Amino acid sequence: MPDQKALFEFNDIHVEVDGKQIVSGVSLKILPGEIHAIMGPNGSGKSSLSNALMGHPDYAIMSGEAFLDGRSILSMSADERSRAGLYLAFQYPLAIPGVTVANFMRAALQAHRGKDADMSDFRKLFKAAMKALLIDPSFATRYLNDGFSGGEKKRIEILQMSMLNPKMALLDETDSGLDIDALKIVSEGINRFHNDSNALLLVTHYQRLLNYVKPHHVHVMIHGRIVKTGGPELALKLEELGYDWVEAEYAQGTGA
Amino acid sequence: MSRSSQKTDTTSEYLIPESAPELLRGPKWLRDARERSRRDFNKSPVPPRGLHLWRYTDPATFLIPHDGPPDSTPDDGVQSSEGPVSEHLEKDSTGRLVHDVGGRDIELHGADALTSRGVVVCRLSEAVDRHRKLVEQYLYQLINSRSGKFEAQNSALWNNGIFIFVPDSVRVAEPIHLLREAGRSGSTQFHRLLIVVGRNAELTVVDEYFGGDDSDRNTSHANSAVEIFGLQESRVRYVSLQRYAHRMNSYLTHRATLERGATMLTVPLDFGGAVSKHNYGVSLVGEGAESNIIGLLFASGRQHFDNHTRHHHAASRTQSNIDFKTVLRDKSTSAYTGLIRIENEAKGCEAYQENRNLLLNRGVRAEVIPELEILNEDVSCTHGATIGPIDPLTIFYLKSRGIEQEAAVRMIVAGFVDSTLKRLPSDVAERVAGFAHRRLEGL
Structure with a gap:
């Protein structure tokens, strides 16, 4: 049974990709208003975990359970999970030629509000959201992510998050590919979005995003498992010392 | 992919009889050309399956018995058609509209303003008399009895013809919209279109083919030939919109030629019919000429499309560009053969060809055959094709x-x-x- 206080909770999640186990029993409980970070080296399974939770077709959840606001989500399709309030900002957002940013955003918001819902406020909201992220208005009529730079794509991911206003946002390597100015803009967007009733899970290799978006809890993931949990100071230690010491500790602990 | 058919060409019913009324229409030079075409049609074999450009469609699909009464003219009463003229006029009140009611009649709307500038839009059969020199000079230059069996058939029997002429330096700003309606169930239409665009002149034509039967009655046929001449520095835009009903087989040959500095945009939109075999070709015969073909094909049900594009670079510094996209669903099939030929004497040419096919379910089939015949080194030529699901x-x-x-x-x-x-x-x-x-x- 889900914890009544948790906004998002998953237990003992196992994920396979192409028949290979990538995530081996990960559990986490996130309360409203919290910011969690999962850190880990490349290949630790942290991106696989977030993709699987969103319903990515290449990442199969073999066992475990996940609850958003007390509702079990693993039997839901990706679009149902989204409408239930889950959001994933992708590490590598896809381009969709022929579909403009504005049309895409309108369709997504319409899907969230219901197909007969009034959308007369869309333009205003959309323009304001673009402006807040310093996205040039010309992007509205460009094809989604088609020819966008890495930083532009990440801003569009945050734009979507700010408009769809999910309860629980998973941000997968949102800081990668950003220069320092773009990192600040994106971080400010994330901080504007965050409030007492939603929550964030930042998935990141480096801690530089965490200088701008302050996590309450930091988890270290290695070999498909969360092996260490701490406060913000853990991120700083990882920044200074890398992941080797956690690996060593983990190897000792498992007797490997 | 192949459509089986019981028809063969061994029986005389598929030969054009000497008594076909169309052969007797027009002045002597035209009757001679029709008779030549009749003979060439009758003596040429049905292309064997597997012959170049006939690998994916059974030629027998387009064989039509000629032993019955001439059925090229629809019987009394305007048949049901999905696009009433008024609807087009409403949307497009400023455009020039030509309604070709299955060859029975031709209605012209808004053509008067063009006449004063020397622009001609009329039935080809009238133009044969009224603009004899022009028609004799250009008709059959690009498509004639030697172009192929079905081209010969059209050259002998065309009955629904439209002629458009734009004098030198005249710019026709509004598109001329041709509505070409299929005949009654089981009938055959032989459409012919001749367009001559003078030096530094400008023209846009939307050539819309529609009508035919959706019910399970006899299949109707259309065999269409389109010849377009873009003289020096002219700018021509030609849209071929095929939105026939389901019980309709369409064979179409389009040939255009571009003189020095002329530009042409060709937009094939292949949406309707049961079996369609459409062949679009542009020859760049003058230096610096440019041709763009931007096409869309949507197929569903059991529709079969067999499209061919041909860009022929016969002069230096000519450019061609093809973007042809196909969307297939249900059990539909499509074949696309795209030829780029660059002659040895045509230096510094650029040619690009892209064909993308989106398959919406299993059970559809798309074939893509790029053909490059490049006879000199001094060219820039690229092509690409994709076939796959979303x-x-x-x-x-x-x-x-x-x-x-x-x-x-x-x-x-x-x-x-x-x-x-x-x-x-x-x-x-x-x-x-x-x-x-x-x-x-x-x-």
Whole structure:
């Protein structure tokens, strides 16, 4: 049974990709208003975990359970999970030629509000959201992510998050590919979005995003498992010392 | 892929009889040309299956018995058609409209203003008398009895002809919209279109083929030939919109030639019919000429399309560009053969060809055959083709934003099409986008 206080909770999640186990029993409980970070080296399974939770077709959840606001989500399709309030900002957002940013955003918001819902406020909201992220208005009529730079794509991911206003946002390597100015803009967007009733899970290799978006809890993931949990100071230690010491500790602990 | 047929050419019923009334129409030079075409048609064999450009469609599909009474003219009463003229006029009150009611009659709307500038829009059979020199000079130059069996058939029997002439330096700003209606159930239409665009002149033509039967009665046929001449520095835009009903087989040959500095945009939109074999060809015979072909093909049910494009570079510094997109669903099939030929004496040419095929379900089939015949080194030529389903990760991306599966697929397909429509000049895009979107919705 889900914890009544948790906004998002998953237990003992196992994920396979192409028949290979990538995530081996990960559990986490996130309360409203919290910011969690999962850190880990490349290949630790942290991106696989977030993709699987969103319903990515290449990442199969073999066992475990996940609850958003007390509702079990693993039997839901990706679009149902989204409408239930889950959001994933992708590490590598896809381009969709022929579909403009504005049309895409309108369709997504319409899907969230219901197909007969009034959308007369869309333009205003959309323009304001673009402006807040310093996205040039010309992007509205460009094809989604088609020819966008890495930083532009990440801003569009945050734009979507700010408009769809999910309860629980998973941000997968949102800081990668950003220069320092773009990192600040994106971080400010994330901080504007965050409030007492939603929550964030930042998935990141480096801690530089965490200088701008302050996590309450930091988890270290290695070999498909969360092996260490701490406060913000853990991120700083990882920044200074890398992941080797956690690996060593983990190897000792498992007797490997 | 192949459509079986019991027909063969061994019986005389498929020969054009000497007594065919069309052969007796027009002045002597025309009657001679028709008679030559009749003989060439009768003596040429049906192309064997597997012959170049006949690998994917049974030639017998287009054999039509000629032993019955001439059925090229529809019987009394205007048949049911899906696009009433008034609807077009309403949307496009400033455009020039030519309504060819299955060869029975031709209605001209708004052509008077053009006449004063020397522009001619009339039935080809009238032009044969009234503009004899022009017609004799140009008709049959690009498509004639030697072009192929079915081209010979059209050259002998064409009955629904339209002639458009634009004098030198005249710019026809409004598109001329031709509505070419299929005959009654089981009939055959032989459409002919001759367009001559003078030096430094400008013309846009929307050539819309529609009508025919949706019910399970006899299949109707259309054999169409389109000849277009773009003289020096002319600018021609030609849209070929095929939106026949389901019980309709369409054979179409389009040939255009471009003189020095002329530019042409050809927009094949292949949406309707049961079996369609359409062949679009542009020859760049003058230095610096440029041709763009931007095409869309939507197939569903058991429709079969066999399209061929041909860009022939016969002069230096000529450019050609093809973007041809296909969307297939249900059990439909499509073959696309794209030829680029660059002659040895044509230096510094650029040619590009892209064909993308979106398969919406299993059970559809698309074939792509690029053909490059490049006879000199001094060229820039690229081609590419893709065939495949919608990327499941693209669908996932849309779903992760709350958009349902079916809506996500619709958006991606619409995007696939819109990115092509966006490449068209806006006035042409406006005119065809509605047809494209309506056909997409019906997919």
